[in-house]
Amino acid sequence: MSLEPCKVCGVLNSSEEEICLSCGFPTKGRKRPVIFQVAAVILVLAFLIPVITTLISLIKPQQQQLPTNTKTSWMN
Numbered sequence: 001m002s003l004e005p006c007k008v009c010g011v012l013n014s015s016e017e018e019i020c021l022s023c024g025f026p027t028k029g030r031k032r033p034v035i036f037q038v039a040a041v042i043l044v045l046a047f048l049i050p051v052i053t054t055l056i057s058l059i060k061p062q063q064q065q066l067p068t069n070t071k072t073s074w075m076n
Contacts (some may be wrong), residue, residue: 003012004027011022019026 002015004015005012006020006023006025006027008025009020009023011020013020013022013027015027017027
């Protein structure tokens with residue numbers, strides 16, 4: 001049995017412990033399932049895409065289209 005420092009708080013814990021007795025962080029560094037990472041990416045994109053498109057539409061100057069059938073007075 002050896003002592004290992006916690007990655008979060010630095011308290012020495014037994015290598016057999018599953019969580020830090022001081023802060024409760026997993027000592028083995030349990031990774032989250034892949035589904036959580038995929039869900040996080042989807043949520044970030046769901047919020048960023050509308051923000052980016054709104055910013056682009058505000059920055060991009062609006063082009064005004066002139067009617068094609070307009071006659072000018074000097075051509076008559």
